[in-house]
Amino acid sequence: MTQPIDYINAHKDRFLNELFELLKLPSVSADSAFKNDVIATADLIAKQLEKAGCESVTIYPTAGNPIVYGEKIINPELPTVLVYGHYDVQPADPIDLWDSAPFQPIIKKTDLHPDGAIFARGACDDKGQMYMHVKALEFMTQTDQLPCNVKYMIEGEEEVGSKNLGIFVSENKALLANDIILISDTGMIANDVPSITTGLRGLSYMEVAVTGPNRDLHSGLYGGAVANPINILTKMIASLQDEDNKITIPGFYDDVQELSEAEREAMAQAPFSLEAYCQALDIEGVYGEKGYTTNERNSIIPTF
C-alpha cells in the first residue's frame, strides 16, 4: 500500500507548483479591486478539485464571492466528510513590511523555520491547509484508498465575515449533508506533531458610544463635576472582567461547554514552552482567566 509520505515525495515539485499558482492569485475579499482575482481563484480551485478526483464540481454564485463545491461519493452507505476551507486572503498591506512580494511565493529558511517555509499571503491561512486536504483526496483516489465519501465547500468570504455562507448552507442542506465536518483552517503545533483541532473560537464585536455634555468643557470650571466619557468608558471596560479575569457579563458562560478532565489532560500533553512563548512576544507572563493552562487560554477558553 502506498504511504502518503512516498506519494508526497514522488509528486513534491508538482504539488509546490500547483500551490504556488494558487498563492500567486491575490484573492483579497476585503477590496473589490481584486474581484477578478477572487473569481479566478475560485475557478482554479474548482479545477484542482476535479483533478484531485471530485466527480462533480460546481461554483455556486452568491450575493458576494462564489462558493466552490466538489464531491466524491463512493458509496452512500459510507460516512461522508465535509471539508470546509476558504480561498480568500487578508489584504497584504502594509506592503513595505514584507521582505518579499506577498503574491510571489518563495521558500525561505528563518529562525522559526530552519527547514524552510513558504512565504506568501494566504500560505498558512488558508490556501496551504485547504490545498493539503485537496491533495489528500488526490492521494486516496490515485492509490485507491479512499475510505469514505468526501465533500468540499470552499468559500471566498471568510476574511470578511462569511456573510453569504450561512445563506448557502441553509439553502443547500441536502447537498451538504454529512457525518463529520473537517475544518481546513487551523494549524499544527509543529511539523512533527500531528494535531487535531477540536475547537475554534468565534468572534463577536460591537461598537459602544458613550456621550457626555453638549460641548467641550474647561477642566478648571467643570472638572470633577461632570463625568468625562473616557472615564466612564474605561470603567465599563474594566468591569467586564473580575480580578481573576473571569468575564462578568451576565449569561456570558451559559452556553459555554466546560472542558472535560480528559480533554484538559490531552491538551496538557501537547508540547508547549511557556518560556519560548513569552520570549517570542517579549512579554513577562501570560494573562487570562485563572485556572486555565496557557494551552487552553491560547485556543479555546472564552475571552474578552
Ligand SMILES: [Zn+2]
Ligand atoms: Zn482562515
